[in-house]
Amino acid sequence: MKIITCFKVVPEEQDIAIKADGELSFDRAKPTISAYDLNGVEAGAQLLEECGGELIALSAGAGSIDSPKLKKNILSRGPGSLAMVADDRLQGLDTHQTAEVLKAAIEKIGEYDLILCGEGSSDLYAQQVGPQLGQLLNIPAINAISKITAADGKIVVQRTLENEVETLEITLPALVTVTTDINLPRIATMNHILAAGKKPSTVWALEDIGIPEPPRTIEVIDTRAPRQVERKQDIVEGDTDDAIQEFISKLSAVLAK
Amino acid sequence: MRIIVLAETQKALTELCAGASQISAQVEAVIIGDRLKPAADTIWHIPAQENALLEDYTETIAALIKQEQPGLVIVEPTKRYKLIAGRIAALLGTSVITDILELGEDLAAERMVYGGAALRTEKAASGCTIAMAGSGLWKAGTATETAVREEKTVQFIEPGIRVKRIAREEKESMAVDLPGARVVVGVGRGIAEQKDLEMIRQLARAVNGEIGCTRPIAEAEKWMPKETYLGVSGLMIAPEIYIAIGISGQIQHTVGINRSKLVIAVNKEKNAPIFKQSDYGIVGDLYKVVPALLKHFG
Amino acid sequence: MPDERFDVIVVGAGIAGTVAACLLGREGLQVLLIERGNYPGSKNMTGGRIYSHSLEKIMPGFAKEAPVERKITREKVFMMTEKSSMGLDFQSSLLGMPGSDSYSVLRGVFDQWLAEKAEEAGVEIVTGICVDKLIMRDGKVGGVIAGTDQLEARVTILADGVNSLLAQQAGLRQEFKPSHVAVGVKELIELPAELIQERFQCNETEGTACMFAGFPSGGRTGGGFLYTNKESVSLGVVCTLSDLIKGPKTVPQLMEDFKAHPAVAPLIKGGRLVEYSGHLVPEGGWEMMPRLIGGGVLVAGDAAGFCVNLGYAVRGMDFAVASGECAARAVIEAGQGGDYSESDLQIYKAYLEESFVLQDMKLYRKFPHFLETTPRIFSDYPGLLEGIMAELFVMDGQPSRTLLKTMMKHADKVGLLKIAGDAWKGARSI
Numbered sequence: 014m015k016i017i018t019c020f021k022v023v024p025e026e027q028d029i030a031i032k033a034d035g036e037l038s039f040d041r042a043k044p045t046i047s048a049y050d051l052n053g054v055e056a057g058a059q060l061l062e063e064c065g066g067e068l069i070a071l072s073a074g075a076g077s078i079d080s081p082k083l084k085k086n087i088l089s090r091g092p093g094s095l096a097m098v099a100d101d102r103l104q105g106l107d108t109h110q111t112a113e114v115l116k117a118a119i120e121k122i123g124e125y126d127l128i129l130c131g132e133g134s135s136d137l138y139a140q141q142v143g144p145q146l147g148q149l150l151n152i153p154a155i156n157a158i159s160k161i162t163a164a165d166g167k168i169v170v171q172r173t174l175e176n177e178v179e180t181l182e183i184t185l186p187a188l189v190t191v192t193t194d195i196n197l198p199r200i201a202t203m204n205h206i207l208a209a210g211k212k213p214s215t216v217w218a219l220e221d222i223g224i225p226e227p228p229r230t231i232e233v234i235d236t237r238a239p240r241q242v243e244r245k246q247d248i249v250e251g252d253t254d255d256a257i258q259e260f261i262s263k264l265s266a267v268l269a270k
Numbered sequence: 271m272r273i274i275v276l277a278e279t280q281k282a283l284t285e286l287c288a289g290a291s292q293i294s295a296q297v298e299a300v301i302i303g304d305r306l307k308p309a310a311d312t313i314w315h316i317p318a319q320e321n322a323l324l325e326d327y328t329e330t331i332a333a334l335i336k337q338e339q340p341g342l343v344i345v346e347p348t349k350r351y352k353l354i355a356g357r358i359a360a361l362l363g364t365s366v367i368t369d370i371l372e373l374g375e376d377l378a379a380e381r382m383v384y385g386g387a388a389l390r391t392e393k394a395a396s397g398c399t400i401a402m403a404g405s406g407l408w409k410a411g412t413a414t415e416t417a418v419r420e421e422k423t424v425q426f427i428e429p430g431i432r433v434k435r436i437a438r439e440e441k442e443s444m445a446v447d448l449p450g451a452r453v454v455v456g457v458g459r460g461i462a463e464q465k466d467l468e469m470i471r472q473l474a475r476a477v478n479g480e481i482g483c484t485r486p487i488a489e490a491e492k493w494m495p496k497e498t499y500l501g502v503s504g505l506m507i508a509p510e511i512y513i514a515i516g517i518s519g520q521i522q523h524t525v526g527i528n529r530s531k532l533v534i535a536v537n538k539e540k541n542a543p544i545f546k547q548s549d550y551g552i553v554g555d556l557y558k559v560v561p562a563l564l565k566h567f568g
Numbered sequence: 569m570p571d572e573r574f575d576v577i578v579v580g581a582g583i584a585g586t587v588a589a590c591l592l593g594r595e596g597l598q599v600l601l602i603e604r605g606n607y608p609g610s611k612n613m614t615g616g617r618i619y620s621h622s623l624e625k626i627m628p629g630f631a632k633e634a635p636v637e638r639k640i641t642r643e644k645v646f647m648m649t650e651k652s653s654m655g656l657d658f659q660s661s662l663l664g665m666p667g668s669d670s671y672s673v674l675r676g677v678f679d680q681w682l683a684e685k686a687e688e689a690g691v692e693i694v695t696g697i698c699v700d701k702l703i704m705r706d707g708k709v710g711g712v713i714a715g716t717d718q719l720e721a722r723v724t725i726l727a728d729g730v731n732s733l734l735a736q737q738a739g740l741r742q743e744f745k746p747s748h749v750a751v752g753v754k755e756l757i758e759l760p761a762e763l764i765q766e767r768f769q770c771n772e773t774e775g776t777a778c779m780f781a782g783f784p785s786g787g788r789t790g791g792g793f794l795y796t797n798k799e800s801v802s803l804g805v806v807c808t809l810s811d812l813i814k815g816p817k818t819v820p821q822l823m824e825d826f827k828a829h830p831a832v833a834p835l836i837k838g839g840r841l842v843e844y845s846g847h848l849v850p851e852g853g854w855e856m857m858p859r860l861i862g863g864g865v866l867v868a869g870d871a872a873g874f875c876v877n878l879g880y881a882v883r884g885m886d887f888a889v890a891s892g893e894c895a896a897r898a899v900i901e902a903g904q905g906g907d908y909s910e911s912d913l914q915i916y917k918a919y920l921e922e923s924f925v926l927q928d929m930k931l932y933r934k935f936p937h938f939l940e941t942t943p944r945i946f947s948d949y950p951g952l953l954e955g956i957m958a959e960l961f962v963m964d965g966q967p968s969r970t971l972l973k974t975m976m977k978h979a980d981k982v983g984l985l986k987i988a989g990d991a992w993k994g995a996r997s998i
Contacts, residue, residue: 026385037388108356109365137383137390138503139368144356153433154357155325157349169436174349175497180437187433203602203697204717210692230364234378234391242528245549250540252554257562260552265566267532267550268477268511 014066014163014185017122018057018129019115019146020050020087022078023136035237044077046086049131051198052191056161057129058091059196064163069122073098073106073114079216088209089201095214096122098222107231112145117222119150127168128188132156143190154188155181159195271341275299275310276331276355278324281447282346282403284309289408290344293375300334300424302327313421323435328354330427332361335398342377343400352402359400367392369404371506371529377401386502386525406449406508446480448498453479453511456500456527459486460516460537460556464493469560470515476568482507484523501526516556519544536560574600574692576899577712577721579699579734581608583885584869585727586682587892588899591626593689595900600719601683601691602712604698604728609679611729613754613847615793615802615882617777618678619670622889627685634681636671637797638775639664642768645880646831647950648783648792653831654953664774672775672795672802673885674756699728702737708863708909709738723908724865725895727888730848732858732871740867741858746810747940748852748873750790753819754804755827757839761799767835768796779880782950784826786817789939789946791879792826794835801836803827806877808851808940819846849884850875854933860917863910868895874925876932878998879939887925894919934997942990948982955981 024042032038057068070092072078079099088095098118106114119125128147133140140156147154159178160171167184173194183189201209219226249260273290275297277283283299287309290297299310303318316330335343335358345355347369355366370379371389378393379401393399448454455474461467467481474481481498488499500507501523508529515536517523524547527533535544535551536559545551552559578589581603589601605611617640623630631639641664646655663669683693703711703718711720726734730749735741761772768776775796784792790807805822812819826832850856850873857873860866868874874887898916899908906912920926939945955978960971969977979987 026387029384029387031387037384107365109359109363112360135385139366140352141356141359141366141368144353145360145365148357148360148431151431153431154353155433156353173441176441178439178441179435182434182436201696202717203694203714203719206694206697207600207692207719229395230359231367231392232395234393236383236388236390238387239382239389239525239528242547244533244547246545246551247549248535248545248551248553250553252538252552252558256552256554257559260550260554260559261563261566263550264534264563267534268567 014060014064014126015124016057016060016066016068016127016129017071017119017125018050018054018068018092019071019142020054020131021047021134021136021142022072022074022083023047023134026135031238035240037236037238044080044083046083047131047135049133049135049193051090051131052193052195053129053131054087054090054092055196055198056191057127058199060127060161060163061091061093066126067094068092070095071097071115071118071122073103073111073118075099075104076101084214085206085209086201088212088214089205090199092212094212096217097214098217098219100218102219102226105233106227107229108139108141108145109230110227111142112149113224113227114219114222115142115146116149117224118217121217121222126185128152128186130188130190132190132192140190143188147188150186150188152186152188153183154190155183156190158189158191161189161191161195272296272298272338273342273344274314274335274338274340275344276351277306277346278348278350279346280306282348283307285408286344286346286403290342292408293373294342298338298340300331308418308421311419313418314424315421316424316426319426323433324350325354325357326429326432327426328357329361329429330424332358333427334424336362340398343398345400345402347402347404355400355402362398362400364394364397364400366400366402367394368402369506370401370407371404373401373407382502382506382525386521404506406506446498448480448482448500448505449507451480451507451509453477453513454482454500454507454509454527454530455479455513455515456482456484456517456523457487457494457515458484458517458523460518461487461493464491466557467493469564472564472568473513473515473560476564477511477513479509479511479513484517484520514544514548515560517544518542519547573711573720573722574598575722575903576600576725577602577719577723578725578727579712580604580726580728580869580871581683581686581693581695582612582679582727582729582869582888583682584871584874584888584892584895585725586679586686587623587626587889588725588727588868588895589691589693590682590686590689591893591896592899593686593691595896596690597899597903599686599691600721601686601693602697602699602714603683603693603695606696607676607680608683608693608695609676612675612679613752613845614673614675614885615752615754615795615804616675616885617670617672617795617882618885619668619883620886621668622886622893624667626889626893631669631671635677636673637795638672638770639773640670640672640777640795641774642770642776643880644776644778646778646780647953648780648829648831649950649954650783651830652950652954652957653780653829654950654957670777672777672797674797674802699734702734702865704738706863709865722864723899723902723913725899726865726867726871727869727892727895728871730850730870730873732867735858735867735871738862738865740860740862740865744852744856746813747808747936748850748856750806750808750849750851751812751819751846752804752806752849753823753844753846754802755823755841756797756800756802756843756845757836758800758842759836759839763838764796764799764801770796779882780826781879782946783829784822785811785946786815786822787947787950788812788815788943791946792832793882794832800842801839803832803836806849809848810940811943849877851877851936853936854929855936857929860920861910861913864908866895866898866913866916868892874929876928876935878932878935883928887928890923890925891920894923894925932998938993938997942993944982944986944990945994952978952982952987
């Protein structure tokens with residue numbers, strides 16, 4: 014099976030700082046692979062082990078995603094090769110733009126059987142790129158997948174929804190987005206990391222995949238820390254009988270509605 | 271402004287139509303078959319197709335939207351509709367704004383990003399805005415049922431892309447409406463054993479509330495269903511009263527509840543972050559405090 | 569899986585390991601540097617400050633390029649009791665001379681820079697991997713084992729820190745005694761640069777190092793420290809493990825009390841805690857040094873116990889750099905016509921003895937024991953000093969006494985003979 018697994022490079026969330034004015038600072042937030050995409054990569058690696066073939070990791074973003082550390086990281090998790098569209102014109106893309114770029118990259122890669130995506134990116138979690146990409150490629154696209162079994166020319170998947178679990182049969186080529194329930198991404202071993210440095214990787218600019226800068230469909234007006242609601246912080250210390258009574262009387266006044 | 275509502279459950283359909291009618295006099299709902307009761311000014315009726323999955327109506331709905339050009343399409347945030355809306359957006363050349371918490375008059379939408387660390391305000395660059403409501407966007411108030419003025423039938427378009435469903439199993443779901451509850455009691459790692467949840471359930475009943483939990487309780491311990499997890503990538507609620515029992519108050523949880531009108535916390539650690547986010551609280555052992563609360567309020 | 573063999577595997581991308589790897593990479597050897605943390609420096613901690621002389625030797629002018637914090641041009645040493653602090657304050661441009669200066673550093677940032685230098689020299693670095701075992705063949709180390717992966721190397725350098733389990737496995741070291749290590753905790757407290765400059769009276773590039781004895785470690789062997797960084801202050805306490813076990817206060821409690829001390833609190837007022845870390849520190853000196861050389865293996869840095877704590881100065885990183893350099897030189901030398909047997913590698917010891925590393929370790933060999941057996945330094949002497957100072961400076965209207973009588977009154981409480989004995993022992997151990 015020839016599988017393309019898409020991943021997004023996101024800033025390390027815990028290092029995003031909030032400035033005094035509520036604006037965000039990404040200065041210390043190093044680029045890392047979105048956690049939910051690792052489930053997609055692992056799903057691809059497991060399918061590869063099961064039925065052989067090829068697993069290609071694919072990402073699109075600003076020029077900075079073309080980083081030796083990131084490439085080594087993704088290649089140590091199962092893919093046999095890596096393709097990237099790294100171009101500074103691809104900063105802060107909305108989901109439609111991302112899908113357009115990935116589509117062009119996939120068309121450049123050529124034939125494929127299956128495309129895997131995480132359910133959403135860990136930073137913005139719109140959960141839209143998979144569905145958009147599938148539609149643009151005109152192939153069956155399904156989300157919320159918690160199990161994939163390969164069969165001849167198709168896959169059988171388990172899809173976990175709010176009130177039901179459905180089993181679907183999807184003819185290839187197809188795209189699925191996987192949830193975190195599907196697997197536990199492997200931890201790269203020393204030899205995997207060493208081997209990663211030798212695997213092939215291709216880096217493209219927009220011109221190489223033959224599309225212009227896709228037009229913006231969403232305007233981001235503002236991103237800032239939510240205003241902290243001023244709370245009373247009327248806290249009773251201690252749980253002696255008296256303290257508890259004090260607490261209860263405060264609550265009674267407030268809950269008596 | 272014309273608003274088209276897409277929903278697959280009755281509750282969401284009614285709520286979203288009621289909410290939409292507060293900002294527009296022209297609310298239109300897409301209804302497939304006759305499973306759902308209409309609640310909008312105009313109904314776009316797509317005849318139910320045999321053996322069709324909801325996804326099979328994607329092209330039909332997309333064509334309708336393209337043709338009718340509403341200002342806003344508001345969608346119920348189910349997994350199916352996340353897929354369908356995304357496919358529709360691809361067909362229309364736009365993006366969906368998902369899990370929105372607020373919608374402004376100019377259709378600028380607010381949503382949480384970066385794991386709850388920030389609020390992002392964004393809007394469609396042009397054309398129609400497709401937005402998915404987050405839980406509790408337009409609160410279920412007294413939703414007055416709108417009199418349907420018009421009903422139109424939509425021509426079904428055969429889907430070019432289809433998948434086959436070969437099996438289906440109902441999942442045990444919590445018949446609980448946390449986003450709609452007036453009072454919610456949240457429980458966290460302060461609870462030592464699963465059986466102790468019974469005491470919390472009693473408390474919730476005593477205050478006429480529902481129960482939610484923090485992520486470890488749902489995902490690690492699995493003592494409560496995932497659907498009751500309050501926090502980023504879980505439920506975001508804004509009840510009148512939120513009572514946090516044995517919850518330390520990490521940001522991943524508090525972003526899910528800090529729009530509550532009143533927050534009350536019980537935790538035995540003086541320095542637990544939850545207290546900074548609370549209006550009232552007590553630094554004490556919940557195994558002492560909760561029984562006392564039950565005695566008083568029960 | 570690769571069946572390549574590396575010339576050298578270095579375990580631990582702290583300062584000793586990275587310096588050794590870098591120098592060997594520069595020589596054209598195939599070097600693999602394995603770090604257990606997610607990035608070099610993530611598991612490392614210093615008070616702290618690096619004395620630059622040994623790194624300057626290998627990377628001249630490094631301070632202009634490396635992410636160092638402030639150049640330390642002011643040294644303060646205090647004896648502290650619960651109520652008081654009495655100190656020495658040395659401020660001088662003599663402290664900031666190129667080649668003999670020192671810089672406050674933050675390891676997470678500094679070590680990553682050093683690792684980049686190693687990568688530039690062609691070293692392959694693997695992070696997030698813990699080496700569990702060494703490949704042993706007839707008493708000679710042939711490489712490393714991490715999980716299910718084995719990797720061969722002609723020689724292995726163990727720079728895996730104070731509690732080197734691998735050195736133990738290779739039979740080079742025993743389990744250390746509680747008196748050989750200390751527990752250090754540190755808070756990184758963010759403060760605006762201008763405020764730091766105001767409170768510590770320095771300019772934007774310079775700063776202060778402070779050492780405190782007595783109260784910070786609860787009157788037990790250890791101390792407190794404070795270093796100014798660009799936009800933060802490193803503040804912490806260290807307490808020897810054997811004493812900590814005996815004492816009533818926990819380390820977090822020692823830290824809280826230290827922060828609240830009237831001599832410390834105003835310095836960090838309004839600051840924001842951004843990082844809390846803890847680490848073991850080698851304190852045993854010469855007595856705790858393991859065997860440094862085996863067949864196919866060398867031990868460097870903290871793993872070799874190369875740390876000297878003199879109370880007024882703490883040195884670890886400069887020793888790490890120098891021992892990394894000696895290890896690299898030894899590997900290069902031993903590789904010429906040898907096969908890295910234990911005798912081939914003896915040149916490592918010779919290089920260490922030639923440098924300040926073993927000479928200083930030897931010089932100060934008695935000091936840790938002196939500290940351990942003279943608890944008065946941390947309990948009675950600060951009190952003694954406090955008493956004398958109070959007599960000198962507090963004017964309560966009572967008729968005065970001579971200076972000598974004043975001092976004797978307090979000294980007698982401790983015991984003149986004891987003081988004399990301690991002074992003698994102390995002077996000889998330093």
